[in-house]
Structures are given as C-alpha cells and as structure tokens.
Amino acid sequence: MLDLKFIRSHPELVKAGAAKKRMECDVERILELDESNRQAMQAMDELRSKQKQAGKAIAEAAPEERAQLAQNQKGLKTELKECSEGQALIEAELNELMLRVPSVPAEEVPEGVDDGDNVELRKWGEPRSFDFSVRSHIEIGEMHGWLDIVRGARLAGSRNYVLKGDLCLLEHAVLRYALDTMVGKGYTAVTVPTLVRTQTMVGTGYFPGGEDQAYRCDERDDLCLVGTAEVPLTALYQDEILDGADLPMRLVSSSTCYRREAGTYGKDTKGLYRVHQFQKVEQVVIDVADEGRSIEHHLAILDNSEQILQALELPYRVVNVCGGDLGQAQVQKFDIETWMPSREGYGETHSASRFYDFQSRRLSLRYRGEDGKVRHCHTLNNTVAASTRMLIALMENHQTASGQVRVPEPLQLYLGGRELLPA
C-alpha cells in the first residue's frame, strides 16, 4: 500500500508507475474520495466534539434537568449517525482502491510488457554440451523409480507427483544445504504456519488480486494455504512496533508451498516444472526505512542464491524484471533462471523482490528509530532453493550417459557421501 499522503502530493508519479506496470489505477477517483473523506471526517469530529461537551453538561446538571438536556441531544445523535454512515461508504471505497494501487517501480526497472522484455544482467556457467542423448528429469526419474507422476495425479489430481528413494533424499539434501548455508550467513531459521488468515494474505500484497492462485479453506475457517513462506515470515511481526536496534532482521524458513496455478492450462504440463505443491527455502529481510539499505539487501539476497547455484555447479542467468512483468507490490525484482537441458533454455528458479514499505503499510509493521520516530519497515525476499525446480536442474545438468546423477560436492554430505545417484 502506498501512503495516501504520497499519492496526494505525487499523483503523476503514481500514475506513471502504474502505467509502467501495465496496471489500472484510478488515481483521480482516489483523490476525490480522499477529499470527501476528509471533509466527512471533519464534520464528524465537530459533531462528536459537540456531543462530548453536551455529555459533560448533562453529567454536571442537576438530576431533574437531565431528562430535558438529554432530549435535546437526540437530534445530534441522528445527525452523527447519518454522517458516519456516509463517511463509512466513502472510506470503504477508498480502502478498496488503495489496496489495488501498485507500488511505484524503481527507475532501473526496464520498460516492457511481459517476461520477453526482461533484461538479462549476467550469465554464470556454461550450459554443458552432452556427447550422449540427453534425458529429461522425467525420464531419469522414472527409469529409477524415483518419480511417480501417475500415482501423484491419482492421489491429488494433475500437477502432483510422488518422489521416492534417492530423489526424495536429494530433495531433502538440497533443502537442508540451503537452510544450513543461510544459517551460516547469520539468518535465523524459523518454522512458520503455511496456513494463514486472509488478512495476512492481504497484508503481504497477494490479496486482493491473487485469490485465484491460492488454495483457501471453506467458510468454516478463514484460512489460506500459502504459496511461499514469504507470507508468514514477512507478516511475522505484523501490527507490532519493533525496536530499531533489532533491525535488520534476517529470516529463513523451509516450508511447503501451495499454488493453484489457475490459468496455466496446457502450460508446462510435463514433469516437475509447474506443480501444485513443492518445498522451498525462502529468505526474508526486514529493515529500517532506508532505500539505500534496501538496495544493498536486495543485492545481498540475490548474491546469496547465486552462491548456492554456483556451489551446485548449475549454470544460470540473472534478469532484471520489466515493468509489465512486475507484481503490484514489488518495486524491483530480479529473477534467477537456471539452465534446464530438457527445456533447452533457462527456467525461473528464484525471484528476489524488494518492496520498500509497501508490505509494511498493509501489515502495519513498524519500528522505532534512533530518533524515537515510528516508521514502516522495509521488506525484501528471495528464494534460496525451491525443491522441484532445483531437482530438475540437478538431475538434468548433472546426468551421466547411463542416466545416473552426479551429486555436487556440497550435497554429498547430506547423501551419505555418495557422488552418484543411484550409487
């Protein structure tokens, strides 16, 4: 959410920002509502002020005068009620619109309509050239009995899967390696709920707008399954005022992620690339409201993930996501795309976002600075390792002619020292 005062004083900036993101945003209507809302609130404040004074007079009056005085107040009461009903309507529409205003993308965000316009910043590693016919992760998985897509679908519908044996162990190895690496960098490991209240989805910016992408409980429970641990981690301190001395806060969580993938029929239907459920280690940073520091964190969390990919010997590229491909909440986003031989291309495996105070405002996540002032925090997040897509990259990039998978050095520790799967 943007600061209403900011919209008031920089309407053109907000409009230009929305345009860059290719999003609708009726700034004029917001300004209109804001104006009438403030008028209505002032009128109400005056009425209430009168009411308070009159109330005091009644309290001090002699008992026999009270009934008469109270009678005189009835008009005030109805006037106030009418006034507040009108104001509530205005405010409801204003809030509705405010929740949909996108954050203003950074200068460095490239112009563009969709992911085709994302700008490649750098590449690391050379995609391997194979002297045998390359197998997809599905072929490798099925030849060893590691991957069972048929039974996954039988259990839970399409885009579900079962991992068995060494592939299951490899998944745990990657996740644990990712978690340990982040803890080694000073991050605090956290286990969080993956089923959260609707309010938390709104607070992190997924709702309104993303309802179709989230699994929700029925009306008995106001709960949604999260698509990423970003949601509970970022919202961990919602409605609190943190001590500035405790910032920055660096958090990492390994969790299950659930995605409906609505509107993706026919897209990436094969294998583990686009699935409804996976495991992910996610990093989140919460810090003071300082754009310079946010940018530093953004580069740092991007680098954390690049180090993991390098250690796992997986070629990747980093792209600067263009305006049209940015979400409502992000100020800037860098995606890391890892080489996947079966796709003969790079596939998105990581997404590093910075929000400034966009999420914090919705979450009412604040801190008290050294000067004693209360401000909204800045938040950021990035993938450390998402299980299924990392498994695709590991299996396909490190496959041998016989269909075995070479285990990169950092993971061997977690796989009983084995260098090849199956051993």
Place this chain on the structure above:
RNA sequence: GGAGAGGUGGCAGAGCGGCUGAAUGCGCCACAUUGCUAAUGUGGUGUCCCUUCACGGGGACCCCGGGUUCGAAUCCCGGCCUCUCCGCCA
C-alpha cells in the same frame, strides 16, 4: 467435541455507564543529588487521523465488529484469541 475463566498502555495490574487515554507498580527517558555504580527525588513517557507556517486545536483507539444510551473500557449480541478441566487424537 463438552464445561468454565479471561482478553486494558513496553510489561504487571486497577477500573461505579458520565469527572478515564485510562489509577498504581515496574521498565524507559530527562533533570537533580551522589567519588563511580547503586539508591533516592522531580518531571516526562502510546498509536493513528484531521487542522495549523508555528504555538496549538479537534477526533479515534481499553482484542475485532455490531447494538443499547444524551453518553460505553464499563451493559447486550456475534466473531477472533488465550488459559483451566474433561473427552478424543498425530
């Protein structure tokens, strides 16, 4: 699932329907005092909105949302959460 208790400021903990944004204690900040520290004294110490160049002024908030009333932290209804006992259970 059954039966109770409760949700008040950073924490603890009062609060008759009007004089309560809220006693008191602790914590915290400032000043004073004191070889240092500790102790003591005095004052201050929530968030948000509107308004004002400023000083200031007005309003909201005692879990959330409704209601009763001239007036609600205080009464009524619904929700959420916490705790205790019983049952069930990974």
